[in-house]
Amino acid sequence: MQTALDILLTVSFWAAALRIATPLIFGVAGAVLCERAGVLNLGIEGIMTAGAMTGWLVVHLGAGLWGGVLVAALTGALLGLLVAGLTVSLGLSQHVSGLAVTLLATSASYFGYRLALPAAADPPRIVPFAPLDLPVLSDLPVLGPVLFRQTALTLLALGVIALLAWFLARTPLGLAVRAVGENPAAVEAQGIDVHRLRIGAVVAGSALMAVGGAFLTLSAFNAFFFEMVAGRGWICIALTVFAGWRPAKALLGAVLFGAFDAFQVRLQQVAGGAVPGQVFLMLPYLLSIAALLVGARNARAPKALMTPYIRGER
Amino acid sequence: MIRLQPRSETPRLLALAVPVAAALAALALAAIPLALAGAPIGRAYATMLEGAFGSRFALAEVLTRATPLIFTGLAAAVAFRARLYNIGAEGQLYLGALAAVAVGAGAVDGPPALVTPLVLAAGALAGAALMLGPALARVLLGADEVVTTLLLNFVVLLLVQMMIEGPMKDPMSLGWPQSEPLIDAAQLPKLIERTRLHAGLLGALACALAVHVLLSRTVAGYAIRAVGAAPAAARFAGLPVAGTLVGVGALSGALAGLAGAGEVAGVKGFLAADLSPGYGYAGIVVAMLAGLSPLGTVAAAFFVAAVFVGADSMSRAVTVSSYIANLIVAMALIAVLVAGILTRYRVRLARAGSA
Numbered sequence: 127m128q129t130a131l132d133i134l135l136t137v138s139f140w141a142a143a144l145r146i147a148t149p150l151i152f153g154v155a156g157a158v159l160c161e162r163a164g165v166l167n168l169g170i171e172g173i174m175t176a177g178a179m180t181g182w183l184v185v186h187l188g189a190g191l192w193g194g195v196l197v198a199a200l201t202g203a204l205l206g207l208l209v210a211g212l213t214v215s216l217g218l219s220q221h222v223s224g225l226a227v228t229l230l231a232t233s234a235s236y237f238g239y240r241l242a243l244p245a246a247a248d249p250p251r252i253v254p255f256a257p258l259d260l261p262v263l264s265d266l267p268v269l270g271p272v273l274f275r276q277t278a279l280t281l282l283a284l285g286v287i288a289l290l291a292w293f294l295a296r297t298p299l300g301l302a303v304r305a306v307g308e309n310p311a312a313v314e315a316q317g318i319d320v321h322r323l324r325i326g327a328v329v330a331g332s333a334l335m336a337v338g339g340a341f342l343t344l345s346a347f348n349a350f351f352f353e354m355v356a357g358r359g360w361i362c363i364a365l366t367v368f369a370g371w372r373p374a375k376a377l378l379g380a381v382l383f384g385a386f387d388a389f390q391v392r393l394q395q396v397a398g399g400a401v402p403g404q405v406f407l408m409l410p411y412l413l414s415i416a417a418l419l420v421g422a423r424n425a426r427a428p429k430a431l432m433t434p435y436i437r438g439e440r
Numbered sequence: 441m442i443r444l445q446p447r448s449e450t451p452r453l454l455a456l457a458v459p460v461a462a463a464l465a466a467l468a469l470a471a472i473p474l475a476l477a478g479a480p481i482g483r484a485y486a487t488m489l490e491g492a493f494g495s496r497f498a499l500a501e502v503l504t505r506a507t508p509l510i511f512t513g514l515a516a517a518v519a520f521r522a523r524l525y526n527i528g529a530e531g532q533l534y535l536g537a538l539a540a541v542a543v544g545a546g547a548v549d550g551p552p553a554l555v556t557p558l559v560l561a562a563g564a565l566a567g568a569a570l571m572l573g574p575a576l577a578r579v580l581l582g583a584d585e586v587v588t589t590l591l592l593n594f595v596v597l598l599l600v601q602m603m604i605e606g607p608m609k610d611p612m613s614l615g616w617p618q619s620e621p622l623i624d625a626a627q628l629p630k631l632i633e634r635t636r637l638h639a640g641l642l643g644a645l646a647c648a649l650a651v652h653v654l655l656s657r658t659v660a661g662y663a664i665r666a667v668g669a670a671p672a673a674a675r676f677a678g679l680p681v682a683g684t685l686v687g688v689g690a691l692s693g694a695l696a697g698l699a700g701a702g703e704v705a706g707v708k709g710f711l712a713a714d715l716s717p718g719y720g721y722a723g724i725v726v727a728m729l730a731g732l733s734p735l736g737t738v739a740a741a742f743f744v745a746a747v748f749v750g751a752d753s754m755s756r757a758v759t760v761s762s763y764i765a766n767l768i769v770a771m772a773l774i775a776v777l778v779a780g781i782l783t784r785y786r787v788r789l790a791r792a793g794s795a
Contacts, residue, residue: 168586218777221525221586225724226773233766234473240761241477360590367584404602411591411598418591422583 133392140272140385144280145346147384149174151283152338153362154369154376155290156202156331162294162371163327164307164430168224169209170335171359172231176201177336179235182343182350183242185252194344195279195337202336203329205231210328214321217434228359236352249349255279277345279337284377286334291373303327307428310435320435335359357411364414368421371428379417386413444785458779459729459736463743465779466772473767479758491753492746498753500635502745504707508533508716509741510644511699512723514651515567517732519692521655522668524578524685526571528589529696530720531596535570536563536697538600540704541608541619541711544626555625560643560701567697568690570596575689579682585689593720601713610710619711628706638706644738647695651734664688696720717748718766725773731780744769 133139153170160167167173181198185191205227212223243250255277258264263274273281294300302323305313310320338358343350365383369376387410394406467485474484492502512529519526526532544559574588601617603609610620628638655661663684666674675681703715726744730736751765 212774212777216778216781218780222520222724222728222773223777225527225586225721226770226777229721229725229766229770230774233763233770237473237761237763237767240763241473244759357591357594360587363584363587364591367587402602402606404598404605408595408598411594415588415591418587419577419581419583422577422581 129396130389130393133389137268137271139388139392141275142388142391143381143385144272144276145384146387147380148276148280148283149338149341149346149358150362150365150380150383151287151377152341153335153359154365154380155283155286155373156334156338157362157366158369158371158373158376159290159294159303159331159334160328161366161431162307162428163303163324163331164310164428164433164435165210165213165324165328166220166224166363166432167206167209167328167331167335168221168363169205169227169231169332170224170362171355171357172228172235173202173205173332173335174339174342174355174359176205176231176235177339178343178354179239179339179350181336181340182252183239185344186250187242191255191344195340198336198340199333202333202339205336206329206332207325209332210325213434214324214328217436220432220434239350239352249351251348252344254343254348255345279341279345283338283341287373287377294373304428306435307430310430310433314435314437320437324435335362338362361410361414364418364421367427368417370421370424370426383410383413383417386410443788444781445788447784447786450783455731455783458783459731459740459776462775462779463729463772465775466768467747469771469775470764470768473764474758474760477758477760479760484754484758484760487757488750488754490750491757492750496632497635498749500632500637502742502749503641504636504638504745505748506738506741506745507638507641507644507706508699508703508719509722509726509744510641510648510738511695511702512719513726513730513737513741514644514647514723514734515692515695515699516723516727517730517734517737518651518655518664518695519688520668520727520732522664522685522688523671524575524688524692525586526574526589526689526692526696527586527724528571528574528592528693528720529699529723530716530718531589531593532567532570532693532696533700533703533716533720534596534600535700536567537700537704537711537715538603538608539563539566539697540626540701541622544622544705545608545620545710546623549623550625552625552627552629555623556628556705559622559626559705560698563697563701563704564694565697567700568694570697571689571693572686575686578689579685597713600711604711604713608711617713621710622705626705627709628702636707638702640702640706643698643702644741647698648734648738651695655734660684660687696723699723722748722769725769728773729776731783744772747772 177198180201181194184197185194209227212218213220257275260274264270302318306320306323314320342354365379369379390406390409471481474481515529539562540559543562574585577583577588578585604619605617608619610618628640631637663679666679667681667684704711722744726740729740747768748765755762
């Protein structure tokens with residue numbers, strides 16, 4: 127018990143928690159945006175993989191790190207357009223379409239990686255984002271190391287959540303996005319194009335998801351590995367339900383998740399050997415399932431989630 | 441302007457033509473990544489065809505790979521019919537394989553006629569048990585089964601790694617993490633000597649027929665279809681919606697578990713972490729290509745298996761990554777989704793504004 131408290135009270139622990147949470151914050155922000163507009167985007171796992179691969183690849187080929195982030199976002203937007211085309215324009219099953227895009231984006235990423243690097247046994251490395259060193263801010267006690275010695279992408283993730291919360295709650299367009307997820311027919315009656323709104327939300331949300339993937343290759347690690355996304359996309363979908371589709375709670379969920387993950391890594395070092403490592407590796411997935419079950423009881427999903435809107439049909 | 445008019449029923453020929461067209465379209469689209477890789481397109485397709493159908497052994501290999509795909513395809517098809525989206529076939533396959541090893545690697549002994557059914561039953565039970573959780577969570581809590589089953593896939597794979605590196609590890613495997621081998625009496629007989637083709641194929645075909653009969657000829661099958669087509673109406677008609685969903689979940693999990701038990705008892709003889717190259721996920725593609733028809737699943741599994749076997753030879757002959765197979769299969773899924781619109785709607789050319 128003493129060791130558990132010791133772990134929770136260290137500054138480095140909370141810094142690690144936020145670092146681990148960063149790709150999830152991007153992913154869950156993207157998922158919240160898509161789902162508030164009424165589209166469950168199960169392309170997320172593949173979109174994050176594609177973002178991780180393309181972002182890393184262009185940096186490896188000589189682009190700057192922010193160039194990598196931009197390319198990842200564009201790749202995500204493009205895949206989002208595919209998701210939206212299938213689920214919004216054609217009104218196909220959001221479950222199956224999303225999985226199809228995940229399968230496509232994942233295999234295309236792996237194929238593309240092998241295409242660019244035919245025989246790289248040891249994956250080539252890039253120079254990733256360095257931790258920030260801001261005057262004054264980075265030297266603050268506790269807050270400095272936890273917030274301002276992260277990489278720029280972590281701060282960007284926090285900014286994205288704030289922006290998303292403001293956008294959904296305070297702007298006319300945000301209101302329209304929420305309305306289109308609750309009652310698309312009413313939005314249509316206002317003379318607003320339901321499909322265009324939904325497509326826009328899915329494209330923007332997918333771009334965010336891809337940046338979350340790019341964080342893995344451009345900040346957390348410095349190379350691309352097969353299966354490196356490892357279910358983070360699915361975890362984001364579970365966290366979205368847990369958060370009741372609200373951005374602030376999504377941030378909280380992602381950070382709690384990151385804290386739990388950082389905690390199990392440290393506990394593993396303490397308990398090392400007594401328990402097989404796989405038990406610890408299972409915990410994040412089991413925790414996500416638990417979060418989903420808790421969230422599913424209380425949460426109120428957007429009413430039109432997973433219902434395609436076809437003009438003139440009720 | 442193009443207008444879509446709902447069809448009241450789908451012409452049989454069209455229902456057959458759509459998946460075939462989608463499969464061909466996916467194969468044609470594969471020319472793009474092949475061209476990007478700088479491969480000679482014509483030779484690539486020729487070696488692919490040759491690799492899948494060029495010899496008796498190639499064909500036997502296709503049928504060997506089609507066997508688990510029929511099982512996982514059926515698992516997806518029967519669940520999707522009830523709109524229970526079981527995406528956990530990969531995890532259920534591995535848990536089924538784990539159970540098969542637990543029973544078949546010496547725990548029970550006797551004549552093959554006794555041990556083999558026990559091994560397969562253990563696999564089916566394990567798969568069913570794993571799917572019960574997500575099905576119950578969906579029915580009782582409204583938790584989306586897609587996410588729970590997907591997350592469980594990761595948990596089960598870690599559990600398998602833990603078992604084959606720990607308690608179930610074969611001490612004779614020279615450090616490789618793999619389970620102890622099944623005893624001879626637990627192994628499925630080979631159908632053709634000197635190939636990998638085993639009796640599991642017959643089991644898969646029998647299951648396809650059984651699921652077909654279940655769905656089309658029984659009360660339970662009617663309930664499954666009704667729950668999938670219109671849950672509210674099914675509830676109003678007094679059908680046990682929750683019970684049907686849980687039952688169909690157990691059946692789906694059992695079929696996926698059989699895929700794993702069959703791979704262990706028929707092909708590998710032991711369990712390793714690379715038992716399945718994604719048969720669980722490919723099963724979804726198989727089911728969609730089959731239009732969720734159990735008998736169609738057999739043909740779709742044969743196609744997907746042929747793509748995998750053919751792409752293996754092709755990737756060696758023209759040196760492109762073997763991920764081309766996964767790419768083709770994913771494109772086939774998207775193609776069949778889009779083409780499926782033709783079976784549900786009539787495409788009409790109409791003047792704008794005339795509704």
